[in-house]
Structures are given as C-alpha cells and as structure tokens.
Amino acid sequence: MTDLFASLDSTLDQVWQRLGRGVADRRAPARHPVLATVGADGAEARVVVLRAADREAGTLTIHTDSASGKVAQLRETSGATLLVWDEKAKLQIRLRANVDIIAGDTDAFARLPDAAQMNYGGTPAPGTPISEPGAHDPAPDARRFTVLLAHVREIETLHLGTPHRRARFRDGAATWLAP
Amino acid sequence: MTDLFASLDSTLDQVWQRLGRGVADRRAPARHPVLATVGADGAEARVVVLRAADREAGTLTIHTDSASGKVAQLRETSGATLLVWDEKAKLQIRLRANVDIIAGDTDAFARLPDAAQMNYGGTPAPGTPISEPGAHDPAPDARRFTVLLAHVREIETLHLGTPHRRARFRDGAATWLAP
Numbered sequence: 001m002t003d004l005f006a007s008l009d010s011t012l013d014q015v016w017q018r019l020g021r022g023v024a025d026r027r028a029p030a031r032h033p034v035l036a037t038v039g040a041d042g043a044e045a046r047v048v049v050l051r052a053a054d055r056e057a058g059t060l061t062i063h064t065d066s067a068s069g070k071v072a073q074l075r076e077t078s079g080a081t082l083l084v085w086d087e088k089a090k091l092q093i094r095l096r097a098n099v100d101i102i103a104g105d106t107d108a109f110a111r112l113p114d115a116a117q118m119n120y121g122g123t124p125a126p127g128t129p130i131s132e133p134g135a136h137d138p139a140p141d142a143r144r145f146t147v148l149l150a151h152v153r154e155i156e157t158l159h160l161g162t163p164h165r166r167a168r169f170r171d172g173a174a175t176w177l178a179p
Numbered sequence: 180m181t182d183l184f185a186s187l188d189s190t191l192d193q194v195w196q197r198l199g200r201g202v203a204d205r206r207a208p209a210r211h212p213v214l215a216t217v218g219a220d221g222a223e224a225r226v227v228v229l230r231a232a233d234r235e236a237g238t239l240t241i242h243t244d245s246a247s248g249k250v251a252q253l254r255e256t257s258g259a260t261l262l263v264w265d266e267k268a269k270l271q272i273r274l275r276a277n278v279d280i281i282a283g284d285t286d287a288f289a290r291l292p293d294a295a296q297m298n299y300g301g302t303p304a305p306g307t308p309i310s311e312p313g314a315h316d317p318a319p320d321a322r323r324f325t326v327l328l329a330h331v332r333e334i335e336t337l338h339l340g341t342p343h344r345r346a347r348f349r350d351g352a353a354t355w356l357a358p
Binding site: 032034036037038039041042043044045046047077078079080081083085092094096098122123124125126127128129130131132133134135136153163164165166168175176177178179 | 211213215216217218220221222223224225226256257258259260262264271273275277301302303304305306307308309310311312313314315332342343344345347354355356357358
C-alpha cells in the first residue's frame with residue numbers, strides 16, 4: 001500500500017481530498033470538524049458542518065445563525081481553528097484560519113431545503129434559558145442565516161503512523177515538525 | 180427504551196458516565212476529547228487523551244509535554260474547553276474549564292509504561308521544524324511530564340434527538356437552553 005503521508009506534497013493533497021469528501025459525504029470524518037473560537041472566559045469549541053472547501057482560494061465554509069455564540073466570539077477575535085480527526089486514517093488536521101462573517105445571503109438561504117432553514121432563526125435565540133426543551137418557537141428567519149468563510153492561513157497535520165509524522169503548511173511553504 | 184436525555188439530572192449523569200467510560204475504554208468517544216485553548220493568533224485545538232474524570236471534584240486530567248504549545252497557551256489563558264462528540268448517542272458535551280498546569284510529578288511518570296514515557300521529552304521540542312520525520316531524538320525526560328488538571332466550571336450538552344435538547348450545568352444549577 002502506498003504511504004499517503006510519506007511526503008509533504010502527498011500529505012497536503014490528502015488534507016484537501018479529505019476536506020472535499022467531508023463536503024460531499026455525510027459520513028466522512030471531515031463532515032463534522034470542531035470549530036474553536038476565543039470567548040470571554042477562554043477558548044470555546046463545538047462541532048460544525050463543513051459546507052464547502054476550496055483549495056485554490058484556501059477557504060472553508062460553514063453556515064450558522066447570526067444569534068449564535070460563535071458569531072459573537074468571531075466578531076471579537078477572527079482567529080479560529082477547525083480541527084478534523086480522521087480515526088481510520090489516524091490523521092489529525094488542524095486548520096488555523098481567520099473567519100469572515102457574511103450575513104444576509106438570502107438567495108443562499110432560499111435554496112436550502114425546508115428542514116435546513118429551520119437551523120437559522122428561532123425564538124428565543126440559541127443558548128437562552130428555557131423552561132423545557134420544547135419551549136421555543138423554531139420559525140426560521142432568513143435574516144439570521146450567516147455564512148462563516150474561514151481563510152486558512154496554516155495547516156498542521158499529525159499522522160500517527162510509524163513513525164509519527166507532523167507537518168506544517170503555511171504561505172506556500174511546507175516543513176516537517178518534531179512530533 | 181428509556182430516553183437518557185429526557186431530564187436534566189439524567190443528562191448530567193450521562194455526561195459523567197461517558198467521561199468515566201472514556202478513561203477506562205480506549206474505544207469510547209470520550210477517550211479523545213478536543214482541547215481548545217487561546218493562542219497568540221486566536222483559538223487553537225487538538226485531540227488529547229482523557230486520563231481521569233472525577234465527578235465529585237469536578238476535574239478532568241490530561242497528560243502532556245511541558246514543551247508543547249498547549250502548555251504555553253494555558254499559562255497565558257487558563258480558560259479552555261474540552262469537547263466530546265459521541266456520534267452514536269448523538270450527544271455533544273462541552274466542558275468549560277480552567278486548567279492548572281502541574282509539573283514535576285516524577286512518581287506518576289515512573290509508573291507509566293515505557294511506550295507512554297516516550298510521549299514526554301524528545302529533542303527538539305514538539306512543533307520545531309526538522310528536515311525529515313525521523314530527524315529527532317525521542318529520548319523521554321521525566322522533567323517534561325506535565326499534568327493538566329481541568330477544573331470544570333460549566334457543562335453544556337446538545338442531544339440531537341427529537342426534539343433537540345440543549346442543557347447547561349453550572350454552580351450546581353441546571354437549565355434547558357434554546358437549541
């Protein structure tokens with residue numbers, strides 16, 4: 001079997017291939033990265049859904065609700081990490097990015113299936129205390145649909161093979177790192 | 180089947196049961212939480228291994244190398260999140276914590292198996308550029324073995340059932356949240 005992580009070039013190819021698979025395939029590990037952001041009391045993290053990955057542009061796309069905590073946090077500090085752990089490949093992918101917040105793309109919202117529209121909007125806002133799980137109105141609101149466009153500035157991989165291989169990709173340059 | 184996430188009490192029980200399982204079972208989802216920290220350029224994240232979970236004390240334990248980036252980041256900002264995504268249970272657990280850095284526990288280091296000792300130490304330090312994957316000396320160093328003791332101040336869960344249920348546990352109080 002070819003060792004997909006033997007060279008830096010091949011490792012970077014694997015990263016973008018796996019991100020592409022995450023966009024296309026609900027079951028791929030890169031479908032659900034963890035998004036880490038800076039909050040008022042330290043770092044915050046949650047699972048998100050990867051909607052697009054563009055190697056040429058170096059961007060990743062996530063959809064969210066403008067009233068969510070992550071949007072407030074990214075307004076304060078745009079520097080974030082998207083993390084993918086691919087258990088089968090024993091590959092960790094850390095994507096350091098600056099995230100743009102793009103509101104008001106009502107055309108994109110209109111193209112979403114009804115069930116997906118339900119993820120944006122709702123009263124009270126996400127994270128507000130309520131008396132019981134059903135005590136909220138899920139009515140969607142196109143104005144709350146928000147695109148997070150992550151501009152990747154650095155990729156770091158760790159492949160737990162023999163040997164362990166850690167690598168960094170930044171500004172067109174690549175290097176191995178001590179694991 | 181009993182709905183394990185129907186009440187706040189039962190949800191919190193599930194959290195600590197699953198954390199305990201992560202400590203005991205290499206294949207449990209809570210074995211490998213993501214640790215998010217605040218770095219110089221924004222949030223950082225990586226997968227870690229959960230070594231202990233103490234419900235009474237409200238603490239989680241991780242082992243690391245004192246020369247790792249996360250130790251430097253936690254020295255600056257102790258506020259961090261540990262995130263567990265349990266795919267099968269459709270349960271996300273966010274543990275907001277302040278992390279103490281405990282160095283020099285050479286007794287604990289001495290009790291580790293040889294293979295585990297190799298994770299602490301090594302020259303050059305983790306994350307240093309090297310010419311090829313093997314170009315580093317992995318010799319362990321007891322003085323670099325470091326315990327991260329995370330004091331959990333808030334737990335937030337999201338169960339993707341019908342309905343979605345989001346809950347928060349803090350200072351002995353529990354509440355449902357709008358999802």
